[in-house]
C-alpha cells in the first residue's frame with residue numbers, strides 16, 4: 001500500500017517533467033522562428049555562414065544526387081528558418097548536421113535569418129537524383145489528388161505559409177522523408193499532411209518521390225551551370 005502511494009506521485013512527477021522537457025524544444029524553436037522572421041537579413045553574412053554548410057550541401061546548395069544531402073538552393077527562407085530552428089531544438093533528428101547548426105557554431109537568430117535568405121537566392125539544378133521512371137502516371141495522380149493544396153501543382157510550395165518547395169528534389173531524399181513522416185521519425189511534419197501520407201505504402205512513396213524529383217522549377221530559379229562547370 002505504501003508502495004502504491006509513493007509510486008503514484010513519483011510517476012506523476014516523472015510525467016510532468018517529461019512533458020516539460022518534451023515540449024521545451026517546440027517552444028524554443030517557435031520563439032526562434034518568430035524572431036528570425038522579423039529580422040532584416042544580411043546576405044553577405046549569410047554567404048559566410050553558408051561556407052560551413054557547403055561541406056555537405058555543396059557550394060551550389062544542390063546537395064548530392066544520391067539523396068544523402070538534400071538540395072536546399074532556392075528554398076523559401078520561411079521553410080529554411082523553421083527547419084534550422086527545429087534541428088537546433090532537436091525537434092527534427094539530424095545528428096550529422098546538428099553540430100554545424102547550433103548557435104555556438106554559426107551564431108544566434110540573426111545568422112539563421114541571414115543564411116536562410118542567402119539560400120533562397122541560390123539557383124537550383126534539375127540534374128538531381130531521379131527514380132526509375134516506371135510508375136510516373138500513378139505518382140502524378142497521387143500528387144495531384146493529395147499534395148497540391150499545400151505544395152502547389154508544380155511543387156513550388158509557398159513562402160507565406162512555409163510550405164516547402166519540393167520540385168526537383170533528389171529522389172532518395174524525398175523517399176526517405178516520406179517514410180520518416182509516415183513512421184513518425186520526422187517529428188516536425190505537418191499533421192494534415194501526415195494523415196494523407198499515413199495511408200500510403202512503398203509503391204505510393206516511390207511513385208510520388210519519382211514524380212516530385214522530376215518537377216521543374218521556373219526558369220528564374222534555375223542555375224545556368226551544370227555539375228560539370230564546377231571547379
Ligand code: HEC
Nearest residue numbers: 052053055056068069070080083094096097100101106115
Ligand atoms: C555534416 C553535414 C551537414 C552540414 C555541415 C549541414 N547539413 Fe544541412 N542537412 C544534412 C543532412 C544529412 C540533411 C538531411 C537530413 C534528413 O535526411 O532528414 C540536412 C538537411 C538540411 C535542411 C532541411 C532540408 C529540407 O528540405 O527540409 C536544411 C534547411 C539544412 N540542412 C540547412 C543547412 C544549413 C543552413 C547548414 C549550415 C549552417 C547545414 N545544413 C549544414 C547535413 C548537413
Ligand code: HEC
Nearest residue numbers: 146147149150162163164174177188189190192193196208
Ligand atoms: C496541409 C498541407 C500539406 C499537404 C496536404 C502536404 N504537405 Fe508536405 N509538407 C507540408 C509542410 C508544412 C511541410 C514542412 C513540415 C515541417 O515543418 O517539417 C511539408 C514537408 C514535406 C516534405 C519534406 C520536404 C523537405 O524538404 O524535407 C515532403 C517530401 C512532402 N512534404 C511531401 C508531400 C507529399 C508527397 C504530399 C502529398 C501526398 C504532401 N507533402 C502533402 C505541408 C503539406
